[in-house]
Amino acid sequence: MFNLSVVNIVPDAHKDAINQIAELYGCGENNLSVKLIDSTGNIFWGCHSWWKPEHYAIFSDDGLRAQVVPAELAPALEHLYERLMLDGNSQENWQSALSELGLSLVEVEVEAE
Structure with missing residues (x-):
């Protein structure tokens, strides 16, 4: 049963390496795809996944x-x-992780056509 909610967050400098590790485990590429920022402007990347314990x-x-x-x-x-x-609850886990680390989502602006 996939009932273990896992949030992963890593500083920008380590994103590519962690994504490569995830790919080695058969999890696909670009898993850390949610761009995050802290109060001083540092960039982080995160994702959520469900695992079997x-x-x-x-x-x-x-x-x-x-x-x-x-x-x-x-x-x-x-x-x-x-x-x-x-x-x-995966959403609760995600929000708690962001709160613990003082991170927020980077808002992506969509250009009007």
Whole structure:
């Protein structure tokens, strides 16, 4: 059962590495696609996903990660913020993560045609 709500947020400098790691795990490309900003203008990227707790346990095991994640990408994991909520509300988990880190969504302006 996919009942583990996971929010991932990373500073802009580590976005590409974390996206590459997600792709190595078969999660597709460009997972961190929500642009965020803090009060001083620093850019972050985030996403939400649903996991099975047993799959997340395998993903988060350092020994197993070392078998999948190349050494040059591994340092980016130190900058990865993860917020987990079992059987919780994904929107609540997302909003709590943004609040904890003092982040807000970057508003994208759409040009009129």
